[in-house]
Amino acid sequence: MSLHSELDLIDYKALYNEAPVGYFTSDASGYIVNTNNKFLALLGLTREEVVHKIRFQTLLTMGGKIYYETHYVPLLQMQGSVNEINFDIVNADKSKVPILINTTKILSEDGNQIYWQSTVFDIIQRKRYEQELISSKKKAEELSEELISINKELNTQSDIIKKQNVALEKINLVKDKFFIVVAHDLRNPLIQLHSFVQLIERHADILSKEQLKEISLDLKSSLNNTLGLADNLIVWARSQMKEFSAQQSNVNIQEIVKHLILMNDDFAKSKAINLSYTFDGTKDIVADKDQLTFILRNLIMNAIKFTPKNGSVKVDVFEKNSETITINISDNGIGMSKELKESLSLMTVKNSSHGTMGEKGSGLGLSLVYEFVEMNNGTIDVISEKDKGTTFSVTLKSAEPQLPLSP
Amino acid sequence: MTILFSGFISIDINYLKSIRTMTKKELTLRNNIKILGYGDKTMVFAHGFGCDQNMWRHLVPAFIDSYKIVLLDHVGSGNSDLNDYDYDKYNTLQGYADDIIEICQELALSNITFVGHSVSTMIGVLASIGAPKIFDNIIMVGPSASYINSDDYIGGFIKDDIDELLSSMESNYLGWSSAIAPAMMANDDRPELSEELSNRFCRNDPKIAAHFAKVSFLSDHRHDLKDVHTNTLVIQCSEDVIAPVIVGEFVAKNIKSSKLVIMNATGHCPHLSAPDETIDIMKKYLGEIEVPA
Numbered sequence: 001m002s003l004h005s006e007l008d009l010i011d012y013k014a015l016y017n018e019a020p021v022g023y024f025t026s027d028a029s030g031y032i033v034n035t036n037n038k039f040l041a042l043l044g045l046t047r048e049e050v051v052h053k054i055r056f057q058t059l060l061t062m063g064g065k066i067y068y069e070t071h072y073v074p075l076l077q078m079q080g081s082v083n084e085i086n087f088d089i090v091n092a093d094k095s096k097v098p099i100l101i102n103t104t105k106i107l108s109e110d111g112n113q114i115y116w117q118s119t120v121f122d123i124i125q126r127k128r129y130e131q132e133l134i135s136s137k138k139k140a141e142e143l144s145e146e147l148i149s150i151n152k153e154l155n156t157q158s159d160i161i162k163k164q165n166v167a168l169e170k171i172n173l174v175k176d177k178f179f180i181v182v183a184h185d186l187r188n189p190l191i192q193l194h195s196f197v198q199l200i201e202r203h204a205d206i207l208s209k210e211q212l213k214e215i216s217l218d219l220k221s222s223l224n225n226t227l228g229l230a231d232n233l234i235v236w237a238r239s240q241m242k243e244f245s246a247q248q249s250n251v252n253i254q255e256i257v258k259h260l261i262l263m264n265d266d267f268a269k270s271k272a273i274n275l276s277y278t279f280d281g282t283k284d285i286v287a288d289k290d291q292l293t294f295i296l297r298n299l300i301m302n303a304i305k306f307t308p309k310n311g312s313v314k315v316d317v318f319e320k321n322s323e324t325i326t327i328n329i330s331d332n333g334i335g336m337s338k339e340l341k342e343s344l345s346l347m348t349v350k351n352s353s354h355g356t357m358g359e360k361g362s363g364l365g366l367s368l369v370y371e372f373v374e375m376n377n378g379t380i381d382v383i384s385e386k387d388k389g390t391t392f393s394v395t396l397k398s399a400e401p402q403l404p405l406s407p
Numbered sequence: 408m409t410i411l412f413s414g415f416i417s418i419d420i421n422y423l424k425s426i427r428t429m430t431k432k433e434l435t436l437r438n439n440i441k442i443l444g445y446g447d448k449t450m451v452f453a454h455g456f457g458c459d460q461n462m463w464r465h466l467v468p469a470f471i472d473s474y475k476i477v478l479l480d481h482v483g484s485g486n487s488d489l490n491d492y493d494y495d496k497y498n499t500l501q502g503y504a505d506d507i508i509e510i511c512q513e514l515a516l517s518n519i520t521f522v523g524h525s526v527s528t529m530i531g532v533l534a535s536i537g538a539p540k541i542f543d544n545i546i547m548v549g550p551s552a553s554y555i556n557s558d559d560y561i562g563g564f565i566k567d568d569i570d571e572l573l574s575s576m577e578s579n580y581l582g583w584s585s586a587i588a589p590a591m592m593a594n595d596d597r598p599e600l601s602e603e604l605s606n607r608f609c610r611n612d613p614k615i616a617a618h619f620a621k622v623s624f625l626s627d628h629r630h631d632l633k634d635v636h637t638n639t640l641v642i643q644c645s646e647d648v649i650a651p652v653i654v655g656e657f658v659a660k661n662i663k664s665s666k667l668v669i670m671n672a673t674g675h676c677p678h679l680s681a682p683d684e685t686i687d688i689m690k691k692y693l694g695e696i697e698v699p700a
Contacts, residue, residue, distance in 0.1 A: 029673050057648065062564060063571020065648045069675035070457030071609045077679035078461055078608050086578040
């Protein structure tokens with residue numbers, strides 16, 4: 001049998017009706033004018049219910065209808081055919097069947113009528129797979145977004161670390177500089193000590209008792225300064241290790257001031273400085289006792305240090321108002337330059353400055369004074385004029401007066 | 408660092424764009440503007456959601472003798488410059504309306520007849536309110552001032568339908584793929600590539616198309632209609648699932664100087680499915696208003 005005669009045997013009608021894909025033909029307004037069994041089975045409807053009764057677009061979901069009107073129809077009109085469009089068809093059971101549709105424009109035999117010839121594949125399994133792919137893709141996109149945000153976070157942290165590094169380097173530099181200053185300041189009194197001892201060693205037989213006493217006094221004053229520096233150094237080291245917190249209690253300010261005046265009496269006398277104090281009021285101060293002592297000791301010693309011979313240093317304690325007590329430490333010494341005054345509150349270790357008799361200081365004491373005042377919720381002000389003198393003014397909270405015990 | 412750096416650069420470019428007006432050439436590229444015909448009067452065509460300026464192919468020849476025809480693609484659609492798609496600007500239809508005004512000003516167009524389809528009818532409404540002097544007439548094909556039903560209004564849809572539309576769009580890229588996208592930009596004059604570029608009239612970047620769909624179908628411009636002072640023709644199909652007759656009637660009723668014509672044609676794109684009827688209605692209307700009774 002030839003190929004030609006074999007083809008003749010094919011029943012085209014049966015091929016159309018029994019084909020494993022859905023076929024339908026619709027007119028210009030979408031009415032289905034012919035279809036096959038596969039498509040009817042997919043809809044769950046009979047031929048009588050469909051042909052000339054149903055328009056294809058009415059079988060779609062609402063969203064599908066919009067897509068049909070805004071994409072499918074315009075494309076058909078402009079291209080004459082559309083392939084591989086996915087719609088959901090709502091069948092007789094009201095369940096959605098995903099389909100792929102290919103449509104081509106055909107003309108009626110007289111050429112006056114336009115019809116649309118469509119092929120429909122149901123793609124239930126493919127659609128499921130597609131949805132899995134889409135959800136995997138979405139998951140991957142979410143993960144990628146998460147990664148991007150983690151990356152961003154990492155970048156931010158890396159920036160913070162970089163900034164901290166720069167800050168640390170700066171602090172390190174300050175400390176290095178500070179150690180040089182301290183070493184230098186410690187070395188000076190030792191050299192002084194060394195030369196005193198040498199003096200005694202070489203000239204012990206010719207030195208009078210008075211001369212020896214004078215040398216001893218100088219030596220004592222120099223050693224006092226060195227001890228003060230060593231003390232400050234320990235306090236500072238502790239403060240750097242954040243060991244400090246203010247242990248506040250009611251502190252008798254008069255006791256402390258009197259004690260400090262006594263302690264510095266020799267030092268003041270060595271420069272013939274008149275060291276005096278006044279009290280106005282009797283309230284206690286709320287502060288850490290050790291820190292308050294440190295503050296006042298440093299301010300008093302500084303005042304003596306920077307006041308020339310025959311000058312005066314004064315400590316005035318008074319109740320500024322009902323809640324605070326102010327301690328003024330005033331001298332009529334060399335005063336401070338504007339720059340030095342402005343740098344005080346910056347709380348950094350500065351180059352030491354020399355006292356009026358060459359006394360040494362590392363600037364360490366003053367920076368701790370500022371820190372401790374702040375830790376005790378106080379304020380510190382300074383009024384200073386070059387060659388006229390300096391007044392440091394420390395204001396701290398006063399304690400409630402102790403009620404006398406009832407008899 | 409490179410990422411940070413390039414981020415800064417792109418901000419700068421956007422900033423520069425925002426502070427100066429675009430040149431005629433830049434606008435032409437941005438909106439893929441085509442100007443045809445040499446008439447004294449101007450007709451501006453603005454396509455709706457879904458496709459591009461090719462939708463007007465049957466109407467253009469009918470008006471080309473008496474009108475200067477301006478065709479454009481909204482930014483994000485057709486062959487517009489996708490790089491100009493700004494999700495903030497186009498988060499409302501006002502962004503598109505501003506583009507129309509900008510184009511008319513830059514191309515020195517006035518006394519225009521604005522022909523808008525679907526969502527572009529409301530873009531025309533906003534543009535005519537913003538710059539009424541530019542507009543002589545608005546011709547609306549299948550307008551809807553609001554698509555979503557509310558207590559006292561029938562728009563035809565509920566919000567879930569729009570989500571369904573988005574999922575339909577997601578499963579129908581119409582051959583859009585990032586690999587072909589660059590070819591879409593420049594192959595208008597190369598028909599040999601037409602095979603590869605099938606579906607190109609409705610093929611849009613999926614992310615942008617989804618955004619445009621949401622902005623279009625969730626827009627509500629019912630309260631803007633009363634501010635339209637331009638003569639308006641509403642062309643309404645007798646059966647339109649997207650803009651039902653009742654919706655077209657609402658638009659016509661709420662615009663002061665408007666005329667409603669209900670067509671024999673059905674569907675949402677009569678300018679494609681029934682161009683002759685559409686042209687007749689338009690010509691009749693334009694003749695009427697040009698010859699005072």
